Amino acid sequence: MVFILQIEGTLNALLKQEDTDADKKITIEDNGPKAFSIKSVEGKEYTLKGTYHLANLLQELVIAKNEGETFAEIPLHHIEELPATRVSRMIKDYFWDGLTRTxxxxxxxxxxxxxxxxxxxxxxxxxxxxxxxxxxxxxxxxxxxxxxxxxxxxxxxxxxxxxxxxxxxxxxxxxxxxxxxxxxxxVPFVVPGGRFNEMYGWDSYFESVGLILDGKVHLAKAMADNFQYEIEHYGKILNANRSYYLTRTQPPFYSSLIREVFEVTNDKDWLKSHLQTAIKEYETVWMVKGKRLTKNGLNRYLAEGVGMPPECEKGHFDAVIKSFAGKAGLSIEEYILKYDSGEIRNETLDHYFIHDRTVRESGHDTSYRIEGNCADLNLVELNAMLYKYETDFAELIKHEFEGCFEAYTTSYWQQKLESRKASVNKFLWNEEEGLYFDYNAITNSQSKFIGASTLAPLWAKMCTKQQADKLVKNSLSLLTEKGGIAGSTKESRGEISDSRPARQWDYPNGWAPHQMMIWKGLFNYGFKREAQELIYRWLYMITKNAADYNGTIPEKYDVVEATHKVFAEYGNVGTDFEYITQEGFGWMNASYQYGLSLLNNNFLESLNRLIAPKELFE
Structure with a gap:
């Protein structure tokens, strides 16, 4: 059934009745009657009931209005669409277009x-x-x-x-x-969304996973082409294409991207060109001794640069600067100006900002796992990612280039990955705990911070079966929450106070790239039941929040409370919109499509019925 509605009049009446908090959305926090009668221009009437259906009507009216229409032909099946089906359709048909730039x-x-x-x-x-x-x-x-x-x-x-x-x-x-x-x-690129209106490093890979699933391989291919441009002209895949990011890269996923694009296109000339560039990035960005390669043979992040990261909002470093300013008899603003100009020299601050910039290069900005020592750490996930590079190079050269690609052979890369695995087992694996931990290459000691990153070796297929069994058993019981995997355990994060505020990559928050890597890692080792549960928890949280809050798809979630209402630094991108979100959030969109592609049909039915995880798994 299709209803032809006069847009402006219907929209105004709907908002007047149901948007009681005047935020130009219809959510469960509004106190309207939750029932609204629509009247078609040809006289048909129908009463919609409940927040979800009323918010869908609002969105459909605004979509038609944005297309310049006066009347909207709205199919009833769009308004009463099953919630998971609707979220997925909106991502595929609207959000990717809203995030695409040139x-x-x-x-x-x-x-x-x-x-x-x-x-x-x-x-x-x-x-x-x-x-x-x-x-x-x-x-x-x-x-x-x-x-x-x-x-x-x-x-x-x-x-x-x-x-x-x-x-x-x-x-x-x-x-x-x-x-x-x-x-x-x-050449087009897809941005994360909101204030992140440029092409980001690791966001682009995860977005591309969703783009490929949604039949938009041309956009994923374009992202790789822009990566190649950045390596050739800026020397690295950039944190993002802003001038102040010229000295900073991000987590390496280039080999995964080109491999997954090639699996769809089978364009061998394209693959050859990108394989050359990916090997160049590996050698010149990651494997230079004394920079991102440490003496023990493992890697670290190391963002070069001078002074304070300029992209941070005013006041972000006030707590760090305050004591130095006080000793100098200056205001914080005066001290920053003098330090930034070089009039004041402060080696302690110089050292602090090396680590701060490096935290941002890691993509995990910010977390108590890496705060204050990031440039000293061989991080678990970084070494898993580079192991994946070496594996991809070995396998692509073996299967597509008969074992030899320019000066590189399959056996060369096989030796590289075996050497890295041995070093990871020596420095990062903890047999007693059955977990992977970051390793401080300066103090020669393992961190004891338990984060979602401990599971990254599963994604890279870097574990033995015995290690994987231990890791899954020990880590999932510590990190699994109502809405999926948390960024860390509560104990590792520590107590939060005015002087020690919450960090957004720690407990209780959960992030799309962690979930996606963990799901794939669990499937790699045959942990299908565990993967299905984690996928369902994540997708249910997204679906329920979207149904209750006018289609909201944000940057991150509090997975402990299973809500998009995150109370940590920077807020939550993707929640500030009127009427309808035009974009969602890049890697969140991708995680939804990827999760649906892996979810068993019986769980998909439960998801569309909004059956809570506790009814299925607890």
């Missing part, structure tokens, strides 16, 4: 109105272009005539000192452009 003329016009640009004193969007990309430089210079942009060519050698010098003039970094029918077009 760095060509059309895309630049949107970036001019980006919140990060609007915060700047300059009325122009600065676009930084690599020294060797003359196509991009000339293209953007031509746009200076018609758009409020300022094009700046980066020097041939970008140093940390140079990056610091432009921190007061932040801008966007160009990505790949290509000629199509004599026109220059930007």
């Amino acid at each position: 760095m060509d003329e059309q895309g630049i016009e949107k970036l001019i109105h980006d919140s990060k640009n609007e915060e700047l004193i300059s009325s122009k969007l600065r676009i930084y272009v690599p020294f060797r990309d003359q196509l991009a430089f000339q293209y953007y210079k031509n746009l200076e005539v018609s758009l409020p942009i300022e094009v700046i060519q980066l020097p041939e050698n970008v140093t940390p000192q140079y990056v610091k010098s432009i921190n007061s003039k932040p801008g966007i970094l160009s990505l790949k452009l290509e000629k199509q029918n004599n026109k220059i077009k930007g």
